[in-house]
Amino acid sequence: MPEADNIPEATALPAGGVAFAHSEARAPGRELHDLVAELYPLCRSITGDGVRETLARLGRIVPLATHALPSGTPVLDWTIPPEWNIRDAWIADRHGRRVVDFRRSNLHVVGYSVPVRRRMSLAELRPHLHTLPGQPDWIPYRTSYYKEDWGFCLSQRALEALPEGDYEVCIDATLTPGELVYGEALVRGATDEEIFVSCHICHPSLANDNLSGVAVAAHLAREVGSRPRRYTYRFVFVPGTIGAIAWLSRNAAILPRIRHGLVLSCLGDAGPLTYKRSRRGDSAIDGAAARVLRAHGPHRILPFSPDGYDERQYCSPGFDLPVGRLSRSPAGTFPEYHTSADDLSLVSPDHLAASLAACRDIFAALEGERFFVNRSPYGEPQLGRRGLYRALGGEVRRDRLEAAILWVLNLADGRHGLTDIAERAGLPVTEIEAAAATLIAHGLIEETAGALRT
Numbered sequence: 481m482p483e484a485d486n487i488p489e490a491t492a493l494p495a496g497g498v499a500f501a502h503s504e505a506r507a508p509g510r511e512l513h514d515l516v517a518e519l520y521p522l523c524r525s526i527t528g529d530g531v532r533e534t535l536a537r538l539g540r541i542v543p544l545a546t547h548a549l550p551s552g553t554p555v556l557d558w559t560i561p562p563e564w565n566i567r568d569a570w571i572a573d574r575h576g577r578r579v580v581d582f583r584r585s586n587l588h589v590v591g592y593s594v595p596v597r598r599r600m601s602l603a604e605l606r607p608h609l610h611t612l613p614g615q616p617d618w619i620p621y622r623t624s625y626y627k628e629d630w631g632f633c634l635s636q637r638a639l640e641a642l643p644e645g646d647y648e649v650c651i652d653a654t655l656t657p658g659e660l661v662y663g664e665a666l667v668r669g670a671t672d673e674e675i676f677v678s679c680h681i682c683h684p685s686l687a688n689d690n691l692s693g694v695a696v697a698a699h700l701a702r703e704v705g706s707r708p709r710r711y712t713y714r715f716v717f718v719p720g721t722i723g724a725i726a727w728l729s730r731n732a733a734i735l736p737r738i739r740h741g742l743v744l745s746c747l748g749d750a751g752p753l754t755y756k757r758s759r760r761g762d763s764a765i766d767g768a769a770a771r772v773l774r775a776h777g778p779h780r781i782l783p784f785s786p787d788g789y790d791e792r793q794y795c796s797p798g799f800d801l802p803v804g805r806l807s808r809s810p811a812g813t814f815p816e817y818h819t820s821a822d823d824l825s826l827v828s829p830d831h832l833a834a835s836l837a838a839c840r841d842i843f844a845a846l847e848g849e850r851f852f853v854n855r856s857p858y859g860e861p862q863l864g865r866r867g868l869y870r871a872l873g874g875e876v877r878r879d880r881l882e883a884a885i886l887w888v889l890n891l892a893d894g895r896h897g898l899t900d901i902a903e904r905a906g907l908p909v910t911e912i913e914a915a916a917a918t919l920i921a922h923g924l925i926e927e928t929a930g931a932l933r934t
């Protein structure tokens with residue numbers, strides 16, 4: 481299916497200005513939780529009808545363009561896999577009773593299992609059964625996207641209750657040439673410079689890891705369209721890894737416009753807000769996110785690492801986009817992660833709402849940030865000649881202005897915002913602003929619309 485090139489836009493509203501309000505008193509936590517609950521039963525994977533249905537439902541929150549890439553399409557170093565769809569799956573005992581039933585939980589089937597229909601002994605079946613002995617009541621979440629295999633996931637207790645004997649095993653699935661689909665919402669602002677938000681939509685009935693980020697992103701996309709904005713906002717809803725790689729492979733022309741980016745995941749649990757820095761470590765979004773999280777209370781700031789979610793792709797060295805990740809408890813750090821215990825009770829309306837408020841405030845900080853470029857960056861410009869250096873020796877205020885001038889000149893590389901410069905200099909923003917105004921008046925720096933990528 482060809483790609484749809486017409487990306488629907490949110491209703492055009494007066495763009496420009498920096499009139500973002502700070503967090504609203506009443507956040508839509510209930511609405512966010514309802515959306516998580518609505519999407520929770522769908523059997524998503526990296527391809528298939530569960531993803532299509534998820535995107536269709538998100539399209540009711542915010543206009544979404546869907547894009548499709550056929551199986552077999554090369555994307556960077558990868559290839560779009562066959563499409564997987566599943567109708568039913570079960571293990572039945574000799575009385576025909578379903579002892580493991582996909583209809584009760586879609587986590588019971590290893591994602592991307594090839595179709596199976598056969599009778600086998602428990603001993604033969606065992607290598608295909610996955611449990612969590614340390615959490616005997618929980619069903620694990622397992623996938624086998626790129627290696628042909630099949631299997632079932634069940635609780636350790638359910639496994640222990642299975643008597644020896646023969647079982648009927650059925651996975652009524654298809655793994656055939658099809659397509660990978662992803663969704664994109666574009667909300668145009670006063671400039672083409674973009675704030676990029678990405679979340680993964682490939683996990684089945686898992687609430688925090690996957691749906692919390694999806695719900696927050698969809699609501700943010702709707703919300704930014706109703707506010708004045710300098711930036712254009714792009715929200716992508718992609719299957720993890722392969723979807724981000726597919727998006728990157730098709731959007732080379734967009735990449736230079738991405739000034740700030742966020743991957744959203746695991747935003748509904750009770751853990752403190754956690755921001756993982758971009759690969760660059762000092763991107764404008766890294767500074768903005770750290771300041772916003774400080775203002776929001778208990779939080780964690782993590783350095784970049786080449787693991788986690790799709791920040792791995794956006795921050796791979798060839799792209800090196802200024803993209804960080806916002807979570808509460810990061811993937812792999814909470815016991816419910818990738819198990820049936822990551823259910824609707826793990827995510828709360830209040831935590832979802834507070835996560836959305838943090839994103840809103842990060843956007844507001846970026847909308848209000850100012851960026852400058854040094855027009856004379858090769859060696860220090862001669863300040864004395866311009867009356868900007870040691871003109872009034874010994875005066876304390878004068879020394880501070882000089883320090884501010886030197887910091888602005890050094891960090892006016894288009895990537896550091898005025899607030900970042902103030903933080904690095906250890907000086908009040910007002911003094912950095914005054915220095916910037918002086919340097920503009922002397923033609924030594926100029927303001928850019930948004931952070932430059934290089």
Ligand code: ZN
Pocket residue numbers: 683689811818
């Ligand atoms: Zn996951």
